[in-house]
Amino acid sequence: MTVRDKGPSPTSAAPALVADRLHSAAIHILRSLRRTDEATGLSPARLSALSVIVFGGPLSLADLAAAEQVRPPTMSKIVGALEEEGLVKRSPDPNDGRAIRLSATATGVRVLERGRRMRVESLTARLQTLDRHEVAALDHAVEIMERVGGAETGRREKGEGV
C-alpha cells in the first residue's frame, strides 16, 4: 500500500518497505510450493540439497552445508535421508580420512529431474498467467534476489543450476 500501486517510480521504493514485502511474498510462495514438493516425495530441503549435489559434483558435507546455508548437523541428517532413499552416496575422501564426498546416484539424478519439474510446475503455471514483461521483470528481480539473499555469506552456489 502506502507507496506502491504497481508502477513504482524508482524514487518511491523505500528499501524497508520492499524488504518487508519481499519477505512476506517469499513466505507465501514457499508455503504454497511445499505442497507441491510433498507430491514429489521430496521435501524442499532435500530437493535443494540434492540439486546442489547433482550439479555441484562431488563435494564435502561441510561445503554442502555452507552452500545451503545450514549447519553441518542439519545437513548430515538431510544427507542421511537422501542416502537412505538411494539418491545420494557417501564416499570416503581419498585425501582426507575425515571428510566424505557426496555424489548423486543415477536414481538421484533422475528423481531430481522429476522432482524439480513437479516442484516448478505449479509456480510455472501461475507465472504463465503473467505477460512477457512481468515474467521478465521477475526474472530480473530474481537475479537481484540471488545476490541479496546470498550476500550474507558472500557465497554463490547452487541457485544457478537447480
Next chain:
Amino acid sequence: MTVRDKGPSPTSAAPALVADRLHSAAIHILRSLRRTDEATGLSPARLSALSVIVFGGPLSLADLAAAEQVRPPTMSKIVGALEEEGLVKRSPDPNDGRAIRLSATATGVRVLERGRRMRVESLTARLQTLDRHEVAALDHAVEIMERVGGAETGRREKGEGV
C-alpha cells in the same frame, strides 16, 4: 530494467527457469532472515501471524489460519504461544459461541513493531547496496510475486501492512 545488461530479453525468460530460480532465491532469503528473526525473539511464523492480527483487526482463528495458509490446528498452536507471551488475546465472539476473536495486546503491537523493524533491517541493509533502479525492479517484482504467491487461495491478506 527488464532488458538491461544481464537482464535476459523478455523472450528468453522461460517461466520454468524463472520459477526455479525464484524458488531457490526465496529459500535463501528466508533462511538468512530466520536468524534475524531469532534475534527478535519472535519466530517467523509467530511474527507473521502477529502482524496479521495487529493489522487485520480482531479476527477468528479460522480466518487467521486461512490468511496464513496453514491449518487451524497449526494456527491454534501459534496463537497459543503468542498468547502465552502476552502478545495476543483470545476473546469470545459475541455472535458465535464457538468462535474466538483474536486481537493484539498493547505489548503485541509494540513487539511487532520492534520485531518487524529488526527483521527487515538486515534485508534492508543489503538492499541498500543496490542502486535505485534495482530496488525499483525488486519492488515491482514483489508486487507480481504477491499476486503469484497468493494466487492459489485467491486471498490477499497481511503482506500489505506487515
Next chain:
DNA sequence: CATAGTTAGTTAGGCTTGCTAACCTATTGC
C-alpha cells in the same frame, strides 16, 4: 615422534512449524 590443537562428521536432544485424526461444543436446518 608424541602430543596438543584443529577440523570433518555424527549423535543426542530440543524447539518450531507443519500435518491428520479425533474430539467437544455450539450452531443450524429439518
Next chain:
DNA sequence: GCAATAGGTTAGCAAGCCTAACTAACTATG
C-alpha cells in the same frame, strides 16, 4: 428435538533447524 455441520483444541507424528558434545583424523610443534 435431533442430526449434521462448523469452529477450536488436543494428541501424536515428521521435517528442519539449532547447539552441545563426541569421535576420528589431520597438522603442527617441541
